[in-house]
Amino acid sequence: MELGLFVLILALVAIAAGFVGSLTGLGGGVVMIPVLLIFFGVPFPIAVGTGSVTILATSATTGAAYVRDRLTDIRIGMFLEIATVPGALVGAGLTVFLTHSNLDQALLIALGLVLLSIVPGAIGRRHEELPAGVEPDRRSLALGFRGEYPDAALGRTVAYQAGDTDSALGVMFGAGIVSGMFGIGAGVFKVLALDRYLHLPMKVSTATSNFMIGVTAAAGAGVLLAAGYINPVIGAPVAVGTVVGAYIGSRILPGLHNRTVRWIFVPVIVALAVETILRGFGLP
Amino acid sequence: MTLVLRIGLLSALAILLSALAAYLVENPSGTSAGTISSNPITSYLTLAGLAHGLATGTPEAYLALGTFVLIATPLLRVATGIYYFGAHHERTLTAVTVTVLILLLLGILVIGPLIH
Numbered sequence: 310m311e312l313g314l315f316v317l318i319l320a321l322v323a324i325a326a327g328f329v330g331s332l333t334g335l336g337g338g339v340v341m342i343p344v345l346l347i348f349f350g351v352p353f354p355i356a357v358g359t360g361s362v363t364i365l366a367t368s369a370t371t372g373a374a375y376v377r378d379r380l381t382d383i384r385i386g387m388f389l390e391i392a393t394v395p396g397a398l399v400g401a402g403l404t405v406f407l408t409h410s411n412l413d414q415a416l417l418i419a420l421g422l423v424l425l426s427i428v429p430g431a432i433g434r435r436h437e438e439l440p441a442g443v444e445p446d447r448r449s450l451a452l453g454f455r456g457e458y459p460d461a462a463l464g465r466t467v468a469y470q471a472g473d474t475d476s477a478l479g480v481m482f483g484a485g486i487v488s489g490m491f492g493i494g495a496g497v498f499k500v501l502a503l504d505r506y507l508h509l510p511m512k513v514s515t516a517t518s519n520f521m522i523g524v525t526a527a528a529g530a531g532v533l534l535a536a537g538y539i540n541p542v543i544g545a546p547v548a549v550g551t552v553v554g555a556y557i558g559s560r561i562l563p564g565l566h567n568r569t570v571r572w573i574f575v576p577v578i579v580a581l582a583v584e585t586i587l588r589g590f591g592l593p
Numbered sequence: 594m595t596l597v598l599r600i601g602l603l604s605a606l607a608i609l610l611s612a613l614a615a616y617l618v619e620n621p622s623g624t625s626a627g628t629i630s631s632n633p634i635t636s637y638l639t640l641a642g643l644a645h646g647l648a649t650g651t652p653e654a655y656l657a658l659g660t661f662v663l664i665a666t667p668l669l670r671v672a673t674g675i676y677y678f679g680a681h682h683e684r685t686l687t688a689v690t691v692t693v694l695i696l697l698l699l700g701i702l703v704i705g706p707l708i709h
Binding site for chain 1: 678689696
């Protein structure tokens with residue numbers, strides 16, 4: 310394929326990736342990495358490293374927009390980075406080690422199964438518009454992890470209080486490892502921790518996840534960059550396209566009902582899980 | 594913090610877009626296979642290599658620079674977080690943010706080069 314056409318296709322796919330990534334809090338890597346692997350035959354570690362560029366661009370674009378819309382809880386997000394960043398450093402180191410040990414296919418299958426296990430919980434709570442009856446732990450109370458945001462869809466200001474920080478920290482460490490290893494941003498696990506354990510409203514969870522994804526991805530991307538796993542020629546059109554898609558997605562989100570965001574969230578997880586399992590078994 | 598994100602992102606995109614255009618002009622007969630099989634990043638991982646590439650106007654060096662700026666933007670955002678939490682006398686969150694920044698720098702400056 311001619312280089313110009315290749316760059317154009319990458320940019321167009323990245324627009325779609327950025328759009329889905331910003332709407333769901335997953336980051337654009339969930340779309341970009343499979344496309345690089347399946348349609349262009351990019352080697353796995355290079356796809357992961359280049360895909361992390363997508364995550365950085367998505368988070369930077371939507372992060373600014375969400376903060377402006379007062380959806381992101383920066384205090385809670387930054388606190389949880391104390392768990393995700395060490396996880397990402399461990400994960401990035403592991404992926405370099407494991408790709409040299411030919412164990413990446415088994416890891417893909419495991420990742421797909423983990424993602425599928427998240428789906429029942431997401432579907433089970435799909436009718437819950439806002440969390441109720443949250444019991445905060447001592448740390449949540451001591452650090453004042455509470456806030457409010459203007460909900461454009463509900464037409465009122467919504468107040469919230471964070472719940473179980475211990476469990477959230479544990480899940481976030483795992484999210485960091487997955488982010489560093491697979492370059493997918495691990496927004497799936499971050500939204501899980503923010504939504505299920507801290508009981509934040511879904512829109513706050515999604516926006517805060519987007520903020521966190523950027524910092525976590527920078528930890529993993531820095532390691533992978535230094536190890537030579539980011540190709541800037543592929544990364545450039547990916548970054549530009551992602552920013553365009555992410556900006557469109559972030560403009561749409563504040564007007565959506567939380568249920569709508571969840572319905573978009575679930576099929577994306579299923580598609581990602583099936584894709585990773587198929588690739589793990591060496592199937593197209 | 595929003596300003597930091599915006600400046601970092603726009604700077605990275607401006608560098609990447611112009612470098613990509615220059616790269617396409619310099620490689621009119623380039624192919625996707627050739628681009629995928631050769632990763633020029635390793636030539637620009639050192640300050641000397643990057644400086645030489647930038648000074649000689651190599652498009653790949655500017656593509657690498659844009660990528661570095663993109664990765665550095667979240668780090669700058671964390672750095673501004675230290676100032677933000679410090680100004681609001683939030684000791685615990687300031688300490689947490691300082692630790693996060695140290696870990697990020699550790700990954701880029703120590704762990705990455707060690708693996709490479």
